Amino acid sequence: MNQPSVESWWREPLLHFLLLGSLLFVVNAFWDQWFPAQENIVVNEGRVRMLAENFRRTWQRPPTASELDGLIEEQIRDEVLTREAQRLGLDRDDTVIRRRLRQKIEIITEEAAASVQPTDAQLQNYLNLHPENFRGESRTAFTQIFLDPSKRGDRLDADAKVLLDRLRADERRPTSTNWQKLGDQLFMLKQEYPLSGEREIATIFGADFASSLLDLKTGEWSGPVRSGYGLHLVRVSASEAAGPVALADIRPVVEREWRNAQRKAGAEAQYQQLRAGYKIVVKRPATATP
Amino acid sequence: MKTTSSIPKLAHTVLAISLSTLLAGGVTAGTPNPENNVYFGNVHVHTSWSFDGFTNGSKTTPNDAYAWAQGKVITGSGGPDIQIKTPLDFYMVSDHAEFMGVFNQMANPDSPLSKTELAKGVTSTDPAVRMATFTSVLRDMSAGKRDPQLTNPVLGRAVWAEIIKAADANYVPGKFTTFAGFEWSANPKQRNLHRVVVFRDTRHVPDLVLSALDSDDPETLWKWMDEQRGKGATLLAIPHNGNASDGRMFELTKFDGSPIDAAYNKTRAANEPLYEISQIKGTSETHPVLSPTDEFANFEQWDYTLSADGERPTQRKGSFARQALLDGMSQAAIGAGNPFKYGFIGDTDTHNAAGSNEEFNYTGKFAFENNARERLTGVPGQPAKQIQQVQEFSSGGLAGVWAPENTREAIFNAMMRKETFGTSGPMIKVRFFGSFNYAKDDVKKPDFVKTAYAKGVPMGGDLKPGAGKAPTFLVMALKDPKSGNLDRVQIVKGWLDSTGKQHEKIYNVAWSGGRKLDSKGNLPSVGTSVDLNTATYTDKIGAAQLATGWTDPDFKKDERAFYYARVxxxxxxxxNTYDAVRQKMPPLTKVPATIQERAWSSPIWYAPH
Structure with a gap:
């Protein structure tokens, strides 16, 4: 048998294959060290337009060339540092980022749920189901005479009684005293109030005073009723109990509440649907010692 | 109960007024009142939509904020539900402009959230289908589609657009007013230069608001505001918390350190009619170092910068309103115009939707404070300095506004003309007028308000030349029926003498009970009725109301001066006392157990002509 010549050994294709393969293996193994991988950061035309547009909206003029360069540089810096931070996992357990992400998705969901135009029937139905949210307020019209504690001191209660008796007696006479001149002045407030809601009255005289009015008889002087200012003798001239309200009178309010309810219900439904897409495993620690 | 009259034995006295002719204090018919009604509210309110609102645990939205102001129960973000006792008349959510922009990418028409996709997702009448569609849209949101091509801002889902929407949805002209606005939050080196910006209407508002990330220089804000005016907007800015600025809020230099000048002064005054004198982060009327003779100067001083480690400011000048009023007059005196011609409001700066102005119903600044125990002694693990800062937080303040009706235009215009006052929280009502033509007795007359407007100027105005040798001021104050009685009314005067030197003096002008002024004009303390064990007080001291006419005994016609009323x-x-009693916890020792709540009218200015 002839021995293969050296030359023919060199020409062996399998050897070529193995050598090239080994070389590729070595190059591949060291490639990342010799030539570090480069990611692309592309600031495209759309992004540049957006940067310029944001600037224009803030400053009411387009950016100059150097300002635009600065905006682009800033954009690149933002991208580089953000990617590096993400690579290091700095976003992962960050409460702020998680909350922001959660907030964004909740806003989108809620807005989507609330963007439907309701019909009258839907609103009427909502009103029927939640009458407590739309109950009309009781309203009272009244006259008050003020007794100032810091003027009357210990005589306050006695004075109130005397004055009340006098007012009641006067009402039985054909010509009664001019009640406007009785009592003490109370700056910036009136003596006579037209039909006013309980909340409005509470704002001026306090909540206790406002609710006390509901127990008074219409058309006669009563009291004294206490407020944050002192004592008042009060004559209720008219009152209206809180009654049901018609949709037509409060449609915008009902619509707002309905939308809010849609928003909440929609967001909850959305969450439940998303949650159903996960297999959830909770491993509780063994009951902790107290 | 004292049997003495609440009327001081001085000539300026409170007296019988035929009440029915005095203006109504709140229940108003539909017609504007030319003599103005008082309205209470806040324009400095954050929700979870502010960066620091949600990082501190708030779950509230602008809609929650408006609901709270109108008396509804809102979420306590984990703590107890929150509700105000006496609803407010106006309210504005002013979330920080900074980071609002994060949401702009939602306006991206390239994203799966495009108009058509969204429309498809939400127009179905079946909520289940709507949600299913939407779910798929959400699932499609992917990193690959995050290159915004902002060509169609119509789809603006920016937070700012939502804020405007919430303001409009809650505006009930005549009953409850809302505004669109934001906070520009510059804090160079943790020195507070914040401003709240208020828009008069929502028809002329920009697509985006200015953030301090662009620049910390207030002049850039004013320039931006001027540009908005060029596009039809009407707006104003209200600075706050000079106390946390370490001398920078009212400094006499521009942001770059060069001296302020006539152009700067004019621009500042045109953009900033009001200053927020009291809020949760303290009151910045004055400081004991600046006003050593003011026995009530040391009030709710939240004495910190905005740094996280409890750093204290060292500069008092440039940090407080009263000194600024003086410095402003000094600028005017050298012919540069007055940059600090500020009227006053009180406000809140809550970061949890609820202004929390009611001392007895305090729910804190941040959401985590809506837990009485934690706002008293801190969250576990919280640094001691931070706990102390939270204990020193004051309850929210209120803005009082005298306006003909409860509408955006009427309230905004009143703010522009400074017919406003601030309170540390209660709804104290204050009238304050000045004129050379008043008689002291005018305050007793049945048509007092009509006369006052006809012959003089209200708070926020400039004294008009007149017949008298010295100006007379008419002041009237009524307590909040759910807060303490009134102790006294003072008039705070600041003036420049013939050499230009600055002076201030405080005059006690009306008070409760039979107390007498000493030879120096000082009034004995009203005392206290507070029972610290039960957190209660009585109406055995103080008065429900005080009023008087007062003529300046030290007036010189060549000296510039300002006058404001303090009640x-x-x-x-x-x-903290209410909380400790309710929680059965020991009282706090490093903050006062009681508070003398108060109101400050906007000043009235005098300049020789």
Whole structure:
């Protein structure tokens, strides 16, 4: 048998294959060290337009060339540092980022749920189901005479009684005293109030005073009723109990509440649907010692 | 109960007025009142939509904020539900402009959230289908589609657009006013230069608001505001918390350190009619170092910068309103115009939707404070300095506005003309007028308000030349029926003498009970009725109302001056005392147990002509 010549050994294709393969293996193994991988950061035309547009909206003029360069540089810096931070996992357990992400998705969901135009029937139905949210307020019209504690001191209660008796007696006479001149002045407030809601009255005289009015008889002087200012003798001239309200009178309010309810219900439904897409495993620690 | 009259034995006295002719204090018919009604509210309110609102645990939205102001129960973000006792008349959510922009990418028409996709997702009448569609849209949101091509801003889902929407949805002209606005939050080196910006209407508002990330220089804000005016907007800015600025809020230099000049002064005054004198982060009327003779100067001083480690400011000048009023007059005196011609409001700066102005109903600044125990002694693990800062937080303040009706235009215009006052929280009502033509007795007349407007100017105005040798001021104050009685009314005067030197003096002009002024004009303390063990007080001291006419005994016609009224309540429990009693916890030792709530009118200015 002839021995293969050296030359023919060199020409062996399998050897070529193995050598090239080994070389590729070595190059591949060291490639990342010799030539570090480069990611692309592309600031495209759309992004540049957006940067310029944001600037224009803030400053009411387009950016100059150097300002635009600065905006682009800033954009690149933002991208580089953000990617590096993400690579290091700095976003992962960050409460702020998680909350922001959660907030964004909740806003989108809620807005989507609330963007439907309701019909009258839907609103009427909502009103029927939640009458407590739309109950009309009781309203009272009244006259008050003020007794100032810091003027009357210990005589306050006695004075109130005397004055009340006098007012009641006067009402039985054909010509009664001019009640406007009785009592003490109370700056910036009136003596006579037209039909006013309980909340409005509470704002001026306090909540206790406002609710006390509901127990008074219409058309006669009563009291004294206490407020944050002192004592008042009060004559209720008219009152209206809180009654049901018609949709037509409060449609915008009902619509707002309905939308809010849609928003909440929609967001909850959305969450439940998303949650159903996960297999959830909770491993509780063994009951902790107290 | 004292049997003495609440009327001081001085000539300026409170007296019988035929009440029915005095203006209504709140229940108003539909017609504008030319003599103005008082309205209470806040324009400095954050929700979870502010970066620091949600990082501190708030779950509230602008809609929650408006609901709270109208008396509804809102979420306590984990703590107890929150509700105000006496609803407010106006309210504005002013979330920080900074980071609002994060949401702009939602306006991206390239994203799966495009108009058509969204429309498809939400127009179905079946909520289940709507949600299913939407779910798929959400699932499609992917990193690959995050290159915004902002060509169609119509789809603006920016937070700012939502804020405007919430303001409009809650505006009930005549009953409840809302505004669109934001906070520009510059804090160079943790020095507070914040401003709240208020828009008069929502028809002329920009697509985006200015953030301090662009620049910390207030002049850039004013320039931006001017550009908005060029596009039809009407707006104003209200600075706050000079106390946390370490001398920078009212400094006499521009942001770059060069001296302020006539152009700067004019621009500042045109953009900033009002200053927020009291809020949760303290009151910045004055400081004991600046006003050593003012026995009530040391009030709710939240004495910190905005740094996280409890750093204290060292500069008092440039940090407080009263000194700024003086410095402003000094600028005017050298012909540069007055940059600091500020009227006053009180406000809140809550970061949890609820202004929390009611001392007895305090729910804190941040959401985590809506837990009485934690706002008293801190969240576990919280640094001691931070706990102390939270204990020193004051309850929210209120803005009082005299306007003909409760509408955006009427309230905004009143703010522009400075017919406003601030309170540390209670709804104290204050009238304050000045004129050379008043008689002291005018305050007793049945048509007092009509006369006052006809012959003089209200708070926020400039004295008009007149017949008198010295100006007379008419002041009238009525307590908040759910807060303490009134202790006294003072007039704070600041003036420049013939050499230009600055002076200030405080005059006690009306007070409760039979107390007498000493030879120096000082008034004995009203005392206290607070029972610290039960967190209660009585109406045995103080008066429900005080009023007087006062003529300046030290007036010189060649001296520039300002005058404002300060109304003090009797002491009542501070929020920490209510909390400690309710929680059965020991009282706090490093903050006062009681507070003398108060109101400050906008000043009235005098300049020789």
């Amino acid at each position: 003090l309540e009797i002491p009542t429990p501070r929020w």
